Amino acid sequence: MIRLLLISICIMSFTQTISQSKGKKTFHLIVGTYTNRTSEGIYVYEFNARTGAVKSVSVASGLKNPSFLTVAPGGKNIYAVAENEPDGSVYALQFNSATGQLKLMNEQSSGGAHPCYIDIDHAGNRLVVANYTSASVSVLPVKENKLVGELLQNIPHTGSSINPDRQTSPHPHSAVFGAKNNDVFVPDLGQDKIIQYQLEKAGTLKEVGFVQAEPGSGPRHLIFHPNQKFAYVINELNASIIAYQYDKTLIPIQTIKTLPDDFTGKNWCADIHVSPDGLFLYGTNRGHDSIVCYKIDPATGQLTFVERQSVQGKWPRNFMIDPTGNFVLVANQETDNITIFQRNKTTGKLTFTGNEIKVSMPVCLRMVEK
Numbered sequence: 001m002i003r004l005l006l007i008s009i010c011i012m013s014f015t016q017t018i019s020q021s022k023g024k025k026t027f028h029l030i031v032g033t034y035t036n037r038t039s040e041g042i043y044v045y046e047f048n049a050r051t052g053a054v055k056s057v058s059v060a061s062g063l064k065n066p067s068f069l070t071v072a073p074g075g076k077n078i079y080a081v082a083e084n085e086p087d088g089s090v091y092a093l094q095f096n097s098a099t100g101q102l103k104l105m106n107e108q109s110s111g112g113a114h115p116c117y118i119d120i121d122h123a124g125n126r127l128v129v130a131n132y133t134s135a136s137v138s139v140l141p142v143k144e145n146k147l148v149g150e151l152l153q154n155i156p157h158t159g160s161s162i163n164p165d166r167q168t169s170p171h172p173h174s175a176v177f178g179a180k181n182n183d184v185f186v187p188d189l190g191q192d193k194i195i196q197y198q199l200e201k202a203g204t205l206k207e208v209g210f211v212q213a214e215p216g217s218g219p220r221h222l223i224f225h226p227n228q229k230f231a232y233v234i235n236e237l238n239a240s241i242i243a244y245q246y247d248k249t250l251i252p253i254q255t256i257k258t259l260p261d262d263f264t265g266k267n268w269c270a271d272i273h274v275s276p277d278g279l280f281l282y283g284t285n286r287g288h289d290s291i292v293c294y295k296i297d298p299a300t301g302q303l304t305f306v307e308r309q310s311v312q313g314k315w316p317r318n319f320m321i322d323p324t325g326n327f328v329l330v331a332n333q334e335t336d337n338i339t340i341f342q343r344n345k346t347t348g349k350l351t352f353t354g355n356e357i358k359v360s361m362p363v364c365l366r367m368v369e370k
Contacts (some may be wrong), residue, residue: 025048025049025050025324026046026047026048026049026370027046027047027049027322027323027367027368027369027370028044028045028046028047028057028095028097028100028367028368028369028370029044029045029046029047029054029329029365029366029367030042030043030044030069030071030078030095030102030365030366030367030368031043031044031045031331031338031357031359031362031363031364031365032066032067032068032069032080032362032363032364032365032366033065033066033067033359033360033361033362033363034065034067034083034333034360034361034363035063035064035065035066035360035361036065036361037336037360037361038360039359039360039361040059040061040062041059041060041061041062041063041066042059042060042063042066042069042078042080042093042102043056043058043059043359044057044058044059044060044100044101044102045057045357046100046370047322047329047367049322049323049324049326049327050326052326052327052340052342052353052355053355054340054355054357057100057101058099058100058101058102060093060102060103060104062104063080063082063091063104064082064084065082065083065084066080066081066082066083066091067080067081067082067083067116067363067364068080068081068083068115068116068117068118068318068363068364069118069364069366070118070119070120070127070366071120071366071368072120072124072142072146073120073122073123073124074124075095075097075368075369076094076095076097076146077092077093077094077095077124077142077146078092078093078094078095078102078366079091079092079093079118079120079127079142079148080093080118081110081115081116081117081118081129082107082110082115083114083115083116084113084114085113085114085133086113086134087109087110087113088109088110088111088112088113088114088115088129088131088134089107089108089109089110089115090107090108090109090110090115090118090127090129090140090148091104091106091107091148092104092105092106092107092108092142092146092147092148093105094146095368097368097369097370100370105146105147106147106148107148108140108148108149108150108151109150109151110129110131110138110140110151111129111131111134111136111138111151111154112129112131112133112134112135112136112138112154113131113132113133113134114131114132114133114134115129115130115131115132115138116130116131116132116173116174117129117130117172117173117174117175117221118130118175119174119175119176119177119184120142120177121177121181121199122177122181123181124142125141125142125203126139126140126141126142126152126199126203127139127140127141127142127148128175128177128184128205129175130172130173130174130175130186131172132171132172132173133171135156135157135158135169135170135171135172135190136154136155136156136157136172137154137155137157137172137175137184137186137197137205138151138152138153138154138155139151139152139153139154139199139203139204139205140152141203152203152204153203153204153205155197155205155207157170157172157188157190157191157195158170159188159190159191159193160190160191161190161191161192161215161216161218162192162215162216163216163218163237166189166190166218166237167189167190167191167192167216167218167237168190169190170188170190170191171188171189171190171191172186172187172188172189172195173187173188173189173219173220173221173236174186174187174220174221174222176222176223176224177199178224178228178246179224179228179246181199182198182199182200183196183197183198183199184196184197184198184199184205185197185222185231185250187213187219187220187221187222187233188219189218189219189220189236189237190218192212192213192214192215192216192217192218192219193210193211193212193213193219194210194211194213194219194222194233194250195207195209195210196208196209196210196211196249196250209249211244211249211250211252213233213235213242214235214238214240214255216237216238217235217237217238217240218235218236218237218238219233219234219235219236219242220233220234220235220236220269220270221233221234221270221271221272222272223272223273223274223281224246224274225246225274225278225296225301226274226276226277226278227278227298228246229245229246229247229301230243230244230245230246230253230296230301231243231244231246231250232244232272232274232281232303233272234258234269234270234271234272234283235269236268236269236270237268239257239258239259239267239269239285240255240256240257240258240269241255241256241258241269241272241281241283241294241303242254242255243255243256243301243302243303244301245301253300253301253302254301254302254303256294256303256305258283258285258292259285259288260288260308263288265287265288266287267285267286267287267288268285268286268287269283269284269285269286270283270284270285270286270316270317270318271283271284271316271317271318271319272284273319273320273321274296275321275325275343275345275348276321276323276324276325277325277345278296278298279295279296279298279345279348280293280294280295280296280306280348281293281294281296281303282294282319282321282328284311284316284317284318284319284330285308285316286315286316286317288308289310289311289313289314289315289316289332290308290309290310290311290316291308291309291311291316291319291328291330291341291350292305292307292308293305293306293307293308293309293348293349293350294306294348295348306347306348306349307348307349307350309341309349309350309352310352311330311332311339312330312332312337312339312352312356313330313332313334313335313337313339313356314332314333314334314335315332315333315334315335316330316331316332316333317331317332317333317362317363317364318331318362318363318364318365319331319365320365320366320367321343322367323367323369325343325345326342326343326345327340327341327342327343327353328340328341328343328350329341329365331362331363331364331365332362333361333362333363334361336358336359336360336361336362337356337357337358337359337362338356338357338359338362338365339352339355339356340352340353340355340356340357341353
């Protein structure tokens with residue numbers, strides 16, 4: 001009887017530990033910004049994913065335009081691009097999840113002007129960077145001490161497309177590792193191409209092909225579905241999203257518009273994300289200043305329109321869905337605010353909570369478990 005009681009207690013304790021782990025609801029929100037107005041650098045907040053409440057924690061000051069961020073596996077290191085010209089760079093920062101403090105460790109050249117996107121491989125050993133203005137993709141190593149190493153490779157892009165204002169030269173706008181960790185996809189807004197690379201054993205990239213997008217579309221950001229069978233690209237210039245089947249390469253299966261039919265103003269799409277449960281996809285419109293929601297067919301990956309919501313600000317540069325899927329946070333660059341929406345997990349629809357974070361020129365949002 002005593003033995004059975006002890007086993008029962010152990011099982012209950014183990015079950016409670018799992019439940020507590022799955023129920024984790026407090027995170028650190030890390031915000032990259034442009035420092036052209038009053039921002040001081042990268043901001044850290046405490047975010048409660050049960051209530052949507054936010055509390056200011058710290059700021060890593062003295063960084064110039066630390067716009068786009070990526071979090072290393074384990075959440076103890078953050079890498080940010082310094083989106084400057086003529087020479088952009090990459091910051092390596094140590095993150096203390098207990099105190100919410102960021103510490104700059106070192107800085108290296110990004111290999112080009114206006115680096116606008118950074119991603120880290122699943123092992124935490126390599127960084128890929130898209131240099132928008134100088135039209136190149138760079139690879140930088142992460143050292144054993146988590147410092148960012150000197151530039152390992154810089155690949156220039158060549159080509160153009162039909163838009164006379166935005167596509168007279170290449171403009172890689174993101175660089176994203178695929179599920180297999182050796183696939184890297186680079187949407188190039190200036191060429192209307194999604195270029196595919198493979199990460200080789202030496203740590204350098206080799207081009208293996210590309211997917212041609214519609215002329216004048218301007219592919220910007222790419223996101224993979226959690227099941228890794230599908231990928232989605234948001235096109236900045238023609239306000240559309242393309243759904244792809246992902247099997248070694250990208251195979252287009254659907255194109256859908258992000259704007260209402262009666263909208264006649266100017267618009268530039270920005271960011272795209274899939275909900276943690278894989279059931280809904282969201283994208284942002286700058287100009288229309290909205291976030292659009294689609295339901296994802298889990299069998300085919302195709303999208304069905306659900307709704308559009310005002311972002312309660314202007315120029316939604318970036319947004320994120322918190323890890324629990326309860327809230328969506330939108331970074332509105334021109335109104336200096338991050339607006340917080342409650343998300344209905346059944347319908348995918350968003351409701352503005354009335355809460356916002358006031359921070360100058362927010363660009364990129366990331367969360368780390370507290």
